[in-house]
Amino acid sequence: MPIPQRLSWPVKKILNSRDLFxxxxxxxxLERKVFSIKKLYKCMQGEHDKVNWRRIICNNSASPKAIFITWLTLHDKLATKSRLYSGGIAPDKQCVLCENADETKSHLFFDCPTANIVWKICLQQIRLTYHKRNFCDEVxxxxxxxxxxxPQAQLYTMFFTEALYRLWTYRNSSLVFARxxxxxxxxxxxxxxxxxCRCAEDVRRLLIV
Ligand SMILES: [Zn+2]
Structure with a gap:
C-alpha cells in the first residue's frame, strides 16, 4: 500500500519499516529465537555520514529538553521567524528580543545583544572570556x-545546550506569548x-558560586 505524503515523517518512517521488517x-x-534488536535498529537507521556535532547531543549531561532544542537547532529545523517568514507563515522576520535585526538562529543565539550578555555571564562561571563568534564557528x-x-569542556558543552534552550524559551514565552x-x-x-543541578559533583566544583 503506498504511503500518503501528507503523513508526518515519524508515521512515514514507521510505515516504511514494514518492508524493512x-x-x-x-x-x-523471532521464531528461531535469533532475533537481534541491535541489528534491526542499525538496519532501520541506514547508512549516514557522521556529523561533527554528534557528541554535543550524545555526550552531554544537559536536560533532555535542552538537548532536543539543540538537536533541532543543529538540524536547522527550529521555527525562527526568518524560516517562518520565508514559508509565508510569519508577517515579519524581526528579532523579538532586540527588534533590530532578522531573527535567524545565528542572530538569536549569538549576535543578539541579549545572547551576548547571556554567554558572557555563563562563561564567567567557568573562568572563560566570551569571544563573539558566528553560529558555525561556535558549533x-x-x-x-x-x-x-x-570538567571545563563538559561544562562548556552543557552551558551551550542549556543557554540555547533558555534563549529559545525566553524568546517564546516571555516575548511572543506573554510579552x-x-x-x-x-x-x-x-x-x-x-x-x-545536572553536572557531576566533581565537575560542579569548577563552577564559580
Ligand atoms: Zn536580536
Whole structure:
C-alpha cells in the first residue's frame, strides 16, 4: 500500500519499516529465537555520514529538553521567524528580543545583544572570556570540546545546550506569548542552576558560586 505524503515523517518512517521488517526476516528470526534488536535498529537507521556535532547531543549531561532544542537547532529545523517568514507563515522576520535585526538562529543565539550578555555571564562561571563568534564557528568549537572529558569542556558543552534552550524559551514565552520581559540576569541564573543541578559533583566544583 503506498504511503500518503501528507503523513508526518515519524508515521512515514514507521510505515516504511514494514518492508524493512520483511527484508530483515524479523518474523522468522523471532521464531528461531535469533532475533537481534541491535541489528534491526542499525538496519532501520541506514547508512549516514557522521556529523561533527554528534557528541554535543550524545555526550552531554544537559536536560533532555535542552538537548532536543539543540538537536533541532543543529538540524536547522527550529521555527525562527526568518524560516517562518520565508514559508509565508510569519508577517515579519524581526528579532523579538532586540527588534533590530532578522531573527535567524545565528542572530538569536549569538549576535543578539541579549545572547551576548547571556554567554558572557555563563562563561564567567567557568573562568572563560566570551569571544563573539558566528553560529558555525561556535558549533565547531563546542563540537571539539565535546570530545574532551575535562570538567571545563563538559561544562562548556552543557552551558551551550542549556543557554540555547533558555534563549529559545525566553524568546517564546516571555516575548511572543506573554510579552513580559524577563531580566537577563534571571535567565542566566536559570541556566547556571540547571547546569549545576545536572553536572557531576566533581565537575560542579569548577563552577564559580
Ligand atoms: Zn536580536
Amino acid at each position: 520483511q527484508e530483515f526476516n524479523a518474523q522468522q528470526m 565547531q568549537l563546542v563540537a571539539n570540546r565535546s570530545h574532551n572529558k575535562s 513580559v520581559k524577563v531580566d537577563t540576569l534571571v535567565l542566566c541564573k536559570q541556566i547556571i542552576f540547571n547546569v549545576a
